[in-house]
Amino acid sequence: MAIRVNIDVMLAKRKMSVTELSERVGITMANxxxxxxxxxxxxxxxxxxxxxxxLDCQPGDILEYTNEKE
Known part of the structure; x- marks a missing residue:
């Protein structure tokens, strides 16, 4: 996929768990x-x-475009 999702990176930077993020956003753990x-x-x-x-960040901190041919 050409779009990378860096949620793990931002969670680590903010020292936040996936569970806490899911509760704050109102999204299921599965999603x-x-x-x-x-x-x-x-x-x-x-x-x-x-x-x-x-996560107090910008969309570009979470989503990243990469060229699949590289």
Whole structure:
């Protein structure tokens, strides 16, 4: 996938658990796991906003484009 999801990096920087993030955002652990493991096909802006608010970061801190040919 050309879009990398760096939720783990931000969780480590903020010293926050996946459980705490899931509670703050109001997303199930299963859906958060799908995002973390880059299995998601899409993300709602409201979910992205909630994650950014909870982690005090920007969308670019969580989502990263990589060229698959590299």
């Amino acid at each position: 958060l796991s799908i995002l973390k493991n880059e299995k998601a096909k899409a993300i709602r802006f409201s979910t992205l906003e909630g994650i950014c608010k909870a």
